[in-house]
Amino acid sequence: MPRESKRARLARMHDEYAILCEVFPEPRCALDFETPLQLLVATVLSAQTTDRRVNTVTPTLFAEYPDVEALAAADPERVEDIIHPIGFHHAKARNVIGLARRIVERFGGEVPSTMQELVTLPGVGRKTANVVLGNAFGVPGFPVDTHVMRVTGRLRWREDWAADPPDPVRIEREITACFPPGEWTDLSHRLILHGRATCHARRPACGGCPLRATCPSAESGMGVS
Ligand code: SF4
Incomplete structure (x- = not known):
């Protein structure tokens, strides 16, 4: 592909994003939640697993610990029991109880x-914070997960598309x-949905991809995984 000017790349990004808007007209968070605390907890639990699996354990967790005070006082072994199916249950139980305690102690329960x-909360990095x-809260946030890193790399929406490992803060x-x-x-x-539906990590389905006409990595995936 000949070198693309910044202006041309920006125009292509917006054209490709317009297509993703048509394909995914009403994107939503795949984690089930009703309150900011529930979303925060669910997002912390989603590390190294799928949102779907998290959604199988959170109904029990949220029913047993309906507010931040209850979670802050939770028995770690019981929380580990509930979230055991999603893996890393020791560390995740420690983080969700720890963040509840910190919210009670430092942020007045909010x-x-x-x-x-x-x-500043245990287990919470920029990605989780941006999700919440x-x-x-309706505050603009751009969570960068593995799908966002891969798709923006293959589409060469960013300068360092070949960086290994990619830098999520720079992205x-x-x-x-x-x-x-x-x-x-x-x-x-939308980038996450596109990554899950089509631009898979191992074998991107370029043949049926709606961005195929302009994607610089069409067919090859260009090794960005
Ligand atoms: S053409 Fe292939 S590499 Fe490019 S976005 Fe589509 S699935 Fe991904």
Whole structure:
């Protein structure tokens, strides 16, 4: 592919995103939740597993611990028992109880709504904080997960598309600079949905991909996994 100017790449990004908007008109968070605390807990639990699996354990967890005070006082062994099917249950139980305690002690029982405060909670990094900001508080956030890293790399939406390992903070900065803040959360959802549906890690289904006409990695995937 001949070298692409920044302006041409930006135009292509917006054209490709318009197609993703048609394919996924109403994206939503795949984790089941009703409150910011539930989304925060579910997102922490989703590390190294699928959202679908998390959704199988959270109904019991949220029923037994309906508020932050109850979770802060939870018996770790009982929480481990409930979340055992999703793996890493020791560390995840420690994190969700720990973050509940921190919310009670430092934030008056309310989940904080800023990036700076959220990342002080146990088990919460920028990705989790962006999920909570965008989906629970309506604050623009662009979560960068493995799908977002892979898809933005294959589409060469970013300068460092070949970086190994990719830098999620740099990806967040580069991609959000190209779209209005109001679009960031849905943009992340759509990239994740496209990664799950078509642009798979091992064998991207380029033949049926709606972005095939302009994707620089069509057919090859270009080794970005
Ligand atoms: S053409 Fe292939 S590599 Fe490019 S976005 Fe589609 S599935 Fe992914």
